[in-house]
Amino acid sequence: MSERTLIISPAPTANGDLHLGHLAGPFLAADVHARYLRATGRDVLLATGFQDTSTYVVTTAHRLGLEPAALVARSAEQIESTLAAAGIEVDGYTGDEDRFVKTVLGFVERLHAAGKLELRAVKFPYSPATGQYLVDGFVRGGCPLCLAEGCAGLCESCGHPIAAGDLIDPKSTLDPDDPLELREAQVLVLPMERYREGIRAHFAEHGKAMRPHMAQAIREMLSRPLPDYPVTYPISWGIPAPFPEVAGQTINPNAEPAAWSIYCAALSAERRGLPSAVDDELWLADAGTKVVYFLGFDNTYPFAVAAVAMLLATDGRYLLPEEFITNEFYELDNSKFSTSRGHVVWGRDLVERVPRDLVRFHLAATSPENQRTDFSHAALARVTSSRLVEPWNEVAARVDGFTGRGPLPVSERSRAAAARIVERFAACYELDCFSLTRATEVLTDQLARLARWSVRPGEEGDFCHEVEVVLRCAAPILIDLAAEALPDTRIPTGAGATTVTPATLPRLTGWAG
Template sequence: MTTTPRRFLVTATPPTTNGDLHVGHLSGPYLGADVFSRAQRMLGHTVLYASGGDDHQTYVVTTAQRLGLDPVELAARCNREITATLELADIGIDAFTSPDDVYRDEIREFFAGLHRAGKLVTRTWTFPYCAETGRYLLEAFATGYCPECLAGTSGAICESCGHPNDVDSLLFAASTGAGDGAVTEPREVEILVLPLEEYRERFTEFYRRRRATMRPHVLRFVDEMLSRPLPDFPVSYPADWGIPVGIDGFDGQVINVWAEMLPGLRHMAGVARARRGPETPSDVWAGDSGFELVQFLGYDNTFYFAFAHLGLAFAHGGLVEPTAIVTNEFYHLDGSKFSTSRRHLIWARDLVGKYGPDNVRFFLALGNPEHQPANFTEAEFLETVRTRLHEPLRALGTALAPHTGRPLPVPEGTEALLDRYRDRMRRAYTLETFSMRQAAETTANLLALLAARAAGDPGLAVAGLRVLASRAAPLVPGLASAIEARYAAAAPGAVPGLADLLPVTV
């Protein structure tokens, strides 16, 4: 079956550079976007995959303060660590950037253009101000309780339900880093906002057309948001960490880091294009570039991508709009959410460094939190990888060892069986039905079948293992490459040696 070639622009939410990636991060957007990108190239499509460090989050400031570090130095160090971790985990990203002067100029010009076009409006916003910290309560500088689901949260967004909040709606707001008795006073500040309600009809029509490529939780969130007036989205706020607005009348304000992210991703995509596909259109984020935008993110960021960024794209009028927003739910560690700030985590570099990228990628794909939270324990990781990956591979190696170097006939019906695997994997990799879990589960099932049949049906095992390697390459690229290398080294049609395919055993 042939398919029409497509062009995909793939993004993973820029990680906050207040720490390295933990296993919860890796299990989400970064692995998902990598598997999707590898799969589309395997299917004959063009892909650019981009992300970059989210240096201007206020969490960088609060973490640096807690650690006694300079925020600029912390962000630079974390960018280096994250880049190294992605490489260690075999995440084949085309560009992972960090903010520089060119980036900051592009961001300022993007919002200056929207301001000149009258798309941004001025609103008087009331912020609590903490004299003890010298900060307005916003983003990580504020803590309290979500007015929607009542969970404890920071300012701007609730990580539990994904709903936005502001300093007026955040319940029992308190100043981060201040003493228990710290007093705040309300201060009125004129800021720039994007009035999302003005785009209600555009949002409604967009999600009517895109329901097939949005995950159910995203659509439920969209319906919840559209059931009430949409909020104004702050584009600027009073702070000294971030990119200065650079528009008259807004001195002492920086661009909201979540607003910054849209043109920031556009910049990152441009870097990816320059590195991987210089023959493609110069502005791959343009609405007429021919690229389909596929964005991978944690569910807690849904508001920003589903409304704030899309609203900015509507306001701009010339940008590509997302074909799909692919969310993942929370990944828990021993029953509680992974958390960098609480140090409840396993660093991705430690797990991958100990057990190798293929073992980690296989497990994280197999139990991926696509539609509901999942839980990680090292004991379950070891048991699953041993029983569903290593033991079948060892059984295949043992059963086929007596046939090494000899040709084996392929039994009748083998191709029909393997075509079922190919078709199911194609469905798991296709945008409209993308599922790492399905791809990993189907691969594990075929591996178990081949291992069980290998002694009496070695021809099936030999043919099946090579097809498995080809189709499972987006999930376990190192293993797939090792299998292909063994087949390439063997005489044509002969059984290759298949011992010790995974360099790290568990």
């Protein structure tokens, strides 16, 4: 059975549109990797969607004076439209449809029926004034591990899970002046410690593409007993839990990733017209699927630890994800993107004003792969002009001078050079050392080399050949230029072409800021 790669980027919360921080993080990287795999003849599915079960939907709606359902409907359309505007080609885009809910409930019901979930008393902040337990986005305080300020559930700083009852000085996000107390509630949990050695063994074999921050977090988490993971919450927002012992509770949204990922695969295959679009077929242990996640660092625990534990709890029914490519925060003028403070650049707005290839190139060049990086309009204009637009247009003009003279011979030297070009780009696109930043560096270096090339008589075919190879290798990033200039975007393999027929090449339009 041939391997199919399933690429997943975690669904953003349906509490607003996508800003550049989202695009520069997991989405552009996932799209580029998927396009590269297709260009090299491999079978791939790319999936994401939106999540409406997060408590952040409720808190954002409260701040905006909207009903949560209205916010979800608006955000779902915005997210899908912005992905398309940025050229992120998604095979499966999931939402809050009944089929998704059925998949989540079916997954947790199987675990429950097999005795994998246990009823435990867990402490939560509680508001006597409202009679509500506070979890995740409803409550914030200090992380008990790294002391950073944030909401319950997951720490954006250290990546560890934060039990709501363990927050330092917890405050309600809806009413910070509301006096809180700790109160126990009986919830269903997955006893994570049972699966710690299984998770450790899995990452010892896989996860070679993990970046340092994620590797550090995983090592820290697995160095000590793993806390029980709540599968149900004593709140009303979310998917209702079907278990009588926790009547009135909902499924923890951070316990959804394994089931959501299974649904992603089925939906993606179905929309591609593939025969494997049946329930959980692509996730079965013998399915031959390679699962890869592109995700923000703060999603490490729910997708790489809790979800892997839940998959292990199925006793071999399902395969496990093999690779996780994380990113750090992408900042705006050296400060974190903030919708509430109006400190934000919306992805769709920028693509409407700036040629899409320039946006994709700059986001790739400044990708927050291992540390926080920064966006500014001035840098976008300067970097794209000097590193992309000017050298490409110079190279394209020189190719134009050779049109009408083909087919021209391509030397063995040039075919060998083309193979090295392909190798350099492949070293950036393959997962073991995946890096958008280095891919743009390779592209910049190659364009500069071509722009410096003083073409002597007899080298015209070599020059045009190497220009085409560079563009094919850059096509996963420069999607519009490649679509206009090339009959297809396949990346060459083997001995390469022996002749080339020069054709007029399109120019890139710069942006002055």
